[in-house]
Amino acid sequence: MPLSIQHARSANHTLRIICPNGHLGFAPIKTGSFEIGCRAEPDLICADSGSCDVGPVPLGADISSSPRQWQEQDLETMLLASRRLGVPMIVGSAGDTGTNSRVDLFVAIIQELARKHQLPKFRIGYFYSEVGKDALRHRLDAGDAIAGLDGRLPLDEATLAATERVVAVAGVHPYIKLLDAGVDVIVGGRSSDCALFAAPAIRRGFPQGLAYLYGKILECASFCCEPYGAKESVLGEITMDDVKVTAMLPEQRCTIASVAGHTMYERANPFYEYFLGGHIDMSGCRYEQYDERTVRVTGPRYVPAAELRVKLEGSGKIGERYVGIVGVRDPYTIAHIDLVTGWARSQVEERFGRDGYELHFAVYGRDAILGLSDPLRAAPGHELAVVVQGVAPTREMAEEVCMIATRQMFYARLPQVKGTAGGVAFILDEVMPASPAYRWTLNHTMRVDDPLELFPSFVVEAGG
DSSP states (O other), X not given: OOOOTTTSOSSSSOEEEEEOOSSTTTSOOOHHHHHHHHTTOOSEXXXXXXXXXXXXXXXXXXXOSSOHHHHHHXXXXXXXXXXXXXXXXXXXXXXXXOOHHHHHHHHHHHHHXXXXXXXXXXXXXXXXXXXXXXXXHHHHHTTOOOEESTTOOOOOHHHHHTOSEEEEOBOSHHHHHHHHTTOSEEEOSSBXXXXXXXXXXXXXXXXXXXXHHHHHXXXXXXXXXXXXXXXXXXXXXXXXXXXXXXXXXXXXXXXHHHHHHHHHXXXXXXXXXXXXXXXXXXXXXXXXXXXXXXXXXXXXEEEEOSSOEEEEEEEEEEEEEEEEEEEEOOHHHHHTHHHHHHHHHHHHHHHHOSSSSEEEEEEETTTTTTGGGOTTTTSOXXXXXXXXXXXXXXXXXXXXXXXXXXXXXXXXOOTTOOOSSOSOEESSSSOEEEEEEEEEEEEEEEEOSSTTTTOOXXXXXXXX
């Protein structure tokens, strides 16, 4: 077998990227494998920091789902290595959502870290991704269609009015612009997961199909390795002919199955990866075991878009939210759990009517995850946990909706029940305040004339 790319470049013209974390800040970087990667002569250190997996709350409320101390820890780990090695550092979709405030937060943290460690002067480039509602309203008024994805209707005024915040999903273009400006660190607004890895490769002249595939494989770090072990670093190398990826944790390796599986996940069509400007067709990819812990991939095809369409993500607030937790062990109550939740709902309706709030019961141990499609729904476990969510315009109403529904499960009137002790138990006597409830309002695309027009960029200094 050839020498591992961990120890030597496989061609004269290559670009090597270390990815230490598939979602920066969401759980801390494992520094052992990251340091191994830093010894493998990377040309850049890159990590994505955003995801729709966290749901619509962070975007709508303009907050991070990740704790600030973990964000600081990961940024510090990457920044110190970047400055020590003298290679650029790129972070995409800052702060989980890529909103302007999250970009500003990451830039401020990096500047604070530069002062803390007395780093020599360096330049930070960053760009924004938020799109104002007035700008979208102007598009609608002008008759521009903002098309829905995944079966959604085109955007209308009612949906826009119900939206708190919108971000556009950038492609490679603002990253390339900032790299051309000679910055040392890039903090990106919301962008395609693959874009921050593909951008430096495209800028260096590597084929676009391979560059986007490079990003698709690297964006979740060690998710492309086996055995499963999140937050470990991977090293990628692109040449004019192929992409190679290898695990940095000695106990992990990249295999044909692990890499191919990762390229196909999180999409309706496993062979297409879309981004601003086109997509790649991976149906012709060939996966080879290059060495024991490295996989080589060839064959992706870049397909340019007929017109430039940028994806828009938007979130709108539903209301305030409280949560209650109810335990059920009694077999008869479990067998009639729908009657129990039905009784609780009827008591809420008696107090508030049927409209003006939302009430949800998630029955863990039966069908909370898959719902009606769960094949074992008719055979629930011997013990259930029912999570009750009350959502309403005010905190006071949400609390009362949730409290009635939670406590009335204790008083549910079931046939053949003779006792008065109740058939459920409470882990807490009170219901708990939770984050407000939001929903995804925009999953749409909008035509643009320039791939940079929604993504203004800036350069500031740090250190020194």
